[in-house]
Amino acid sequence: MKKFIIGGIIVIVLLVGSSYFSRSLSGVGNNPDIIAQKGIHWHPKLEIYVKGELQQIPENIGLGAVHQPIHTHSEDAAQGVLHLEFGGRVTKEDLKLSNFFKNWGKDMSEFGSAMTMTVNGKENTEFGDYVMADGDQIVIRFE
Numbered sequence: 001m002k003k004f005i006i007g008g009i010i011v012i013v014l015l016v017g018s019s020y021f022s023r024s025l026s027g028v029g030n031n032p033d034i035i036a037q038k039g040i041h042w043h044p045k046l047e048i049y050v051k052g053e054l055q056q057i058p059e060n061i062g063l064g065a066v067h068q069p070i071h072t073h074s075e076d077a078a079q080g081v082l083h084l085e086f087g088g089r090v091t092k093e094d095l096k097l098s099n100f101f102k103n104w105g106k107d108m109s110e111f112g113s114a115m116t117m118t119v120n121g122k123e124n125t126e127f128g129d130y131v132m133a134d135g136d137q138i139v140i141r142f143e
Contacts, residue, residue, distance in 0.1 A: 035090045035131075042084040042134035046100070049141045050111050062103035070100045084132060097138065098128030112142030 048055040062071030069086045
């Protein structure tokens with residue numbers, strides 16, 4: 001009976017220790033700014049309205065001699081679909097909405113003033129600092 005209890009304790013210690021060790025190696029458990037270690041392929045949707053008029057997001061933003069991980073494709077840019085395709089480690093900083101505008105060669109403020117934004121139907125004031133997620137519905141309005 002005593003050997004059984006000691007063996008059980010050893011198994012528990014090994015399981016807890018290996019779980020902790022695995023999380024510490026991955027970095028995800030220790031650093032809340034890391035979204036993934038092995039890449040992502042996400043598709044948020046962005047709509048931009050200027051004085052009530054929907055703006056067309058161009059095809060192939062971020063694609064060229066060097067493909068940017070945040071880009072658009074010709075087949076779904078008209079629907080506002082953004083492609084977030086990262087290999088390897090992905091941080092919150094990588095997924096900020098401002099990175100898409102940088103790849104586009106635009107500043108968010110050049111569309112106008114009095115900007116409002118909703119994400120998935122809820123008001124959001126993070127604007128360029130917003131960390132995009134898969135399936136997000138992002139709507140920016142300029143008056």
